[in-house]
Amino acid sequence: MTPATKSTGSSRTLEHPELDEIRLEGVLHALSDPMRLRIVTELAAAEDELACSYFELPVTKSTTTHHFRVLRESGVIRQSYRGTAKMSGLRRDDLDALFPGLLDSVLGAAARQAGRLGGA
């Protein structure tokens, strides 16, 4: 929101697929891993960008890096650097434009299943 759109010297760049490069198969594949589905669920609940370090995943840092890259390269999340932190946010608008209702139904399904398996 606030300006500083210069990337402020952070030369580290991140590749993101354009809208028309996002493939349904890729999105589904990205979401079909438990760890990544969990990341996406938390990201959706947060309604805001989150640092990778926010997530307390039961895997090492390098594995975490791997999962975030799969999510980014499939077009599910958008990432950017802010200081030493790497912020991640759902590409909700892009996904809704491309595949209306898909993200919501997957999130709903994930919540439903979590309730069914955990809370019941």
Place this chain on the structure above:
Amino acid sequence: MTPATKSTGSSRTLEHPELDEIRLEGVLHALSDPMRLRIVTELAAAEDELACSYFELPVTKSTTTHHFRVLRESGVIRQSYRGTAKMSGLRRDDLDALFPGLLDSVLGAAARQAGRLGGA
């Protein structure tokens, strides 16, 4: 070897997951393959059970068998034998009960993408 064991009386039986054994991750993974997404799309369009041989997939018969098994074991389709043919049908009701809206949004997304990529 030695097919001496069971054979369960009547004809060839097929394993299907119960409703509460179907996992969202498994369904998403099953749908994330182009060949299987295509099968599911045609199955949905048909609104009826189809024989494996109906599909003219650009792969061999053994690969076709493999894909149908993945779809069945993940809970996406139901299969049964009718004569020498093996009929397959979407488990629409089960999936809708478990993950409301998911199947429709995936099918819609697939149709949209097909139109976007093919119809120019």
Place this chain on the structure above:
DNA sequence: ACCGTAGTACGAGAGCTGTCAAACTACGAG
């Protein structure tokens, strides 16, 4: 009884995936 059609089973191979450990880079705070 035979044959053809529909699908299965069994290897097998190339390639991808999830995971780790260890060494590394980038940034901000003292």
Place this chain on the structure above:
DNA sequence: CTCGTAGTTTGACAGCTCTCGTACTACGGT
């Protein structure tokens, strides 16, 4: 400058996935 924190890179490894070809079984018709 030095240090700690956040994340990356590389290499490795087991396991899975998609694909094939060949050999096999099951069923129905002639």
